[in-house]
Amino acid sequence: MATLSDSSPAIEVQDYAHVPYASPTKRRRTAHAVPAIYTPSGQRYHQQARLPLPVGQVGLLERPESLPVFPTRVNLDVSSQDTEGIPVTFDLGPSIHCRKRLAQAQNWQQIVPTLVRPYLQLMRETENLRLKPGSNAMEMECTCGQRSRRLSVVVVRMLVLERIQINVCDCRTAPLQLLRLGLFGCAPIHPSLAVELQVLNLVTSLFLRVSPNHTAVSSTLEAFLEDRGYVMKGEDPLRRRFSNALQWYNTLQDRASHFIDELIDVAREERLREDQEEHEVPMETPAEGSTPLLRPSEYLRARCPICFGGKVVPNNKHASRDPLREHPKTVFIPESEVKLWEDYVAEVRPSQESKDEHSRSARNDHYEGSLRVPNSVLDACEDSFTAADGTRQKASTQFFDSTGLMGMLCRHDRVLWLVNMTSPGERQHYVFTLVERLFNHLPSWFTVGILYDVACSTHRSCVKWDFLKPYLPRITFAISVFHAYGHAWPCQCIYHPRKCKGFGLTDGEGCERFWHSICMLVAYLRVCGHYQRLYTLDRQIQHGDKESLRGLGKWVARKWRLAQTKREEWSEQVAAQTKPLPRQSKNAGKKAIEEAIRMRTVIGTLETRIARLEVVACDLNEPPYLMTEAQEKLPGLTKELKDNKRSLLHMERALGVDQMNTYRHLASSEFITLRMNARAKKIRLRDRLRARKFERDRVERAVRRQQYNERKIQGHTEDSVKRREPGISKLAKEYNSMCEKMCVLIGRRWAPRNAVAPEPIPLKELFRLDVDDAIWQDVGLDDTTDTGAPPEWLCNDKVRKGIKAILERDRCDEELQRLRRERRSLFEWMEEEWSVLQRAIEEVIKLGDAVLLYHFNGRKVDLTRLCVRWRRAMRDMPDDVRLPQWAPPVEELDAMERDLGSELWRAEDEAIEEQDSDDELTSSEESDMDALDPGLLERLDALEVADWVEPELD
Incomplete structure (x- = not known):
């Protein structure tokens, strides 16, 4: 293969298909192992020097018992007849590999900041890697006068492998020379392998959409290149070095983006200072703490411009961790x-x-x-x-x-x-x-x-x-x-x-x-280091922020459409249904009456069982074992019956005259007995339904594509839930049967005055557990309203529906008002960002910095494209004369609108609209959880409004 530059003596390139390769993973032995055991015969048994000595083994050197930390090296004097006091040194510190990783991370932390400016310059010269680096990329003259070292570096490109030769010294570092060539090395000082930036960008985008898997990517690259005739020799020649290059290239990308943001923030501070001088208010930051903030912090405004971006006016055991690596825009609290x-x-x-x-x-x-x-x-x-x-x-x-x-x-x-x-x-x-x-x-x-x-x-x-x-x-x-x-x-x-x-x-x-x-x-984060885990999450969040920022306009428009599509009684309902449980010192007579009625029910049940057992014990036609069993149970049940009758007698004597009259009336009322039993059964039904809901939690949150073990657990959970459903349905049917009997008694006037019939539970909606379902309402089951006329929210079904409708209407009114404010926040946030960026561009033009001007203009194009998306998304919303105009000039917006009308941008818009359509379905509150598909758990917005509003329209 031809060299990149035949005239440059510093770097040489040659085809890699048949170049011999020595794996860098093979380490040379620099020291002999230290003897750990000396036998009388003169034999010596060796142990790896970095391993600590075991305690209590015969013939082994003793390990120190009182070391607060592991020192780097420990000297032990061994005095015996055979060893003659030979001093032996053992390494009890971190492993060699761990020390190398820490040292390499420290070197990278020092080198990456020096690469930010060259990286930005490379992006400008190649138009974000659309072009190849220029011919002068390999020409770097030495300015330090130090002796150079010649490095042989293997280059992994998209389609080929190459080997290049570079001369490195203090002023011409390997990472800097490789970056000028559009490459990134695997090590900060003497890299043996470099990867093309195009390949790293592709893998970076891939790892933002799938679980990071360096082994799979490295194996795929090796197999792909091997099919093209490029073979890398050695054991695992690519994975570790490719992972290092990708990890620190991502760090460089984040540092460069943060560098641009900091420069723009300088212009933002100047604008804020001017605005505050006009209003004669001092400038403040969250860190100062002594003075209150005038608006949300810049951190919050950057996190969500639609929440915090507007101009708000007040209404009057652990293993050692991996090397420290923190994202410049981390969202983790220390x-x-x-x-x-x-x-x-x-x-x-x-x-x-x-x-x-x-x-x-x-x-x-x-x-x-x-x-x-x-x-x-x-x-x-x-x-x-x-x-x-x-x-x-x-x-x-x-x-x-x-x-x-x-x-x-x-x-x-x-x-x-x-x-x-x-x-x-x-x-x-x-x-x-x-x-x-x-x-x-x-x-x-x-x-x-x-x-x-x-x-x-x-x-x-x-x-x-x-x-x-x-x-x-x-x-x-x-x-x-x-x-x-x-x-x-x-x-x-x-x-x-x-x-x-x-x-x-x-x-x-x-x-x-x-x-x-x-x-x-999940799988990747379980095995990676602590700081790598946090960094990966930060990058994933930054990627999600960029994706969601484009859809904020569509979000506002969609919520507006959803929101477009009674109070005193409600207060009485809340006051009645949130009252505390009665204290022991209050309503004692009522409590005693209830206990006496329950005791009568227990006595009746015992008498029935005793009568049945007496029949079995006296019937000579029954099997002997049944007669024996009945004779064994009768004495215990008879004693229990006598004790309960004695307790009932004491309860009845303790009641006063008025309470005794009430007790006699209630004890003889079939309706009261049914109501008490129905209430107990409904409470039990509610508890079982709630328990079932929690049990289904794993099933309802399951993802479509699962591992075998997860699918197996999900299957067991579904089976156990289904086994319990017949028992729950039986409870509901028994409760509904009691409700029918109480309705009949009310119709015959065999019930207390002003008694209300409880609502039966629709069996089709039994497992729904929606917020206003009949399962939560104890209408007709509470006897506190028997003495007077029942309230409208209790006995009037239309009033209850009206309460439900007005609550939903109130929430929609609040939603519309909030959406108007959030829409205005988008306008104001865009106006500030545009103004700050324009100010920063003017300053850069004065300085004549072409590199920064290129990147600022790129931010300007991104901001214009974002504004066009928001404007197109919210054009169907009603006009508001109080809204300001979009910050970018109309000519630039119209030009970008035409560009976005091309086939390339139309396809992207269709993808975003399809995602928004899915969000409408995935954002509703559950309507019937039994009918939910496992992947549709999060549909909590659109269908919910329809489920609430449609019954009232009937």
Whole structure:
């Protein structure tokens, strides 16, 4: 193959197809192994020098017992007749490979910043690698005068392998020379292999869409090149070196992008200073803390421009980790900040209450502080969720240093921050860390709605222990829509986002959609290093941000279309259905009556069983074993019956005159007996349905393409769920039968005055567990309303439907108002970004820097293209004269519109529209979870509005 430059003596290129190759993985032995055992016969047994000595073995040198850390080297004097006090040195420090990795990482950290400017220049000269590097790329003159070293480097290109020769010295480093050629080396000082940037860009884009797998890519490249006649000799000649090159090339890309952002931010600070001087307000940053912010921090504005980009005005055991490597735009909160909250929570909140204390609080039920849900309900919610149990292990800390992730996302599913979890359970200090970090970046007049799986439990902790006390008046807590089924109905009345003011149609399931988008990384993240894991997640999030930024306009337009497509009674319903459990000191007479009625029922059951057994014991035609069994059970049941009758007699004597009359009336009422039994059966049915819902959680969240073991677990789960369905259906049928009998008794006037017939449960909607289903409503089963006329929300079905409709209308009104504000935020964010970029371009023109001017113009084109997409997406929305004009000039927008009308851009738009169409389907609240396909879990927006509105139109 021809050389790249025949006249340059520094670099030579030759065809690699038949060049012999020595694998760099073979290490030369630099020292002899140290003898570990000396026998009387003079024999010596050797052990690898880097391995520590075992303890308690006969004939082995003793290992130090009291070393606080592993030193690099330890000297042990061995004095005996055979060894004659020979001093022996053993290496107890990190392995050779580990030390080499740490040293290489430190060298890369120093070299990568020096490559940022050459990388930007290369992108300008080659028009982002569309052109080949120029002929002068290989011409570098030595300016240091030091002796050079000649390196032979194997180059991996898309179609061929080459070997080039380069001369390196202090001023002509190998990474710099390779980068000028459009290559990137595997090592920072003396690389033996370099990869073409086009290949690295292709693999980078691939790893943003599939789980990173360096072994598969390296093997594919080797096989592909081998088919073309290029063979790399040695054991595993490509994988490790290709992985190093890709890893640090990605670091260089991120550093270069961050470098451009920092230059633009200089112009942004100048503009902000001018704006604030006009308003005579000092400039502030979140770090200063002493003065309040005037707008969301630049970090939040960059994370989500539609949430924070507008001009907001106030209303008056662990193994050693891999080398440190941090993304310049990381979204992870430092571990030290999380540790502060963990220590504070452990100090303020005592250890978990015992069961006796827990049951005592249930007997003395009350509201906690300003909460509107009693403690008994909140305790039940905590018991239902894994997230509320900080001691329940989700991952083993014995094998994993990191046990999971907790994230905070805005309502547009854009990640604001992530916390790396290190505890076995999902503990509340992670939540407090995220919330405090958010408020540190927001002005003091901002109010925040927080949706969380167990927001009710978190709210109670904040009220009870004064967590987040400075921010609590500005927080509205709500539970996420999909997890509402696990909460008791009183809790849903207060914390369900469809029943809370201010949440609009936000579902709070953005985290679930985010976890689904990165689930492909699970296998890779389990085996990579700690910092590599965080870096991979950061790059994946940055990629997702770029993809979602283009679709923000379509998101606003789609939500607007969805939102376009009664209150006193509701307050009475909430007040009635969220009342605390009765204290022991109140309503004691009513409680005693209920206990006496239950005791009569138990006595009746015992009498029936005893009569049946007496018949069997006296019937000579029965089998002997049945007669014997009956005779054995009769004495115990007879004693139990006498004890219960004695207890009933004491209960009846303890009742007063009025209570006795009430008791006699209720005890003889068939309707009251049916109602009590129906209520108990409905509570049991609710519990079993909720348990079934949690059991189906694995099935409903399953991904279509699963591994064999996961599919097997899913099959077992589905089978066990199906086995329990007949029992649940039987309970529902028995409950419906009792409802029919109570309706008949009401019609015959054999029921108490003003009694309301309970609603039967539709068997077709039995497993739905929607927020307003009949399974949650205890209409007609509570006897507190028997003395007067029942309220309209209880007895009037039209009123209940009206409440449901007006709540949905209120949420739609809120959604429309929020969308108008978010639409304006897009205009204002675009105007600021355009103005800042124009200012930066003017400064670069004055400096005459052609490299920076090229990259700034590239940002300008990207911003214009983004503005065109937003304008086209929102053109069907009604005009608003209060909205400003788009920042880019109309001529540039029209020109970009014509470019986007080509076949190339039309295909891209169709792909985005298809993705938006899928988002409409995947963002609705569950309508019938039994009919859901496993991959369609996250459909929580569009279908939900239809399910709520259509019944009212009938």
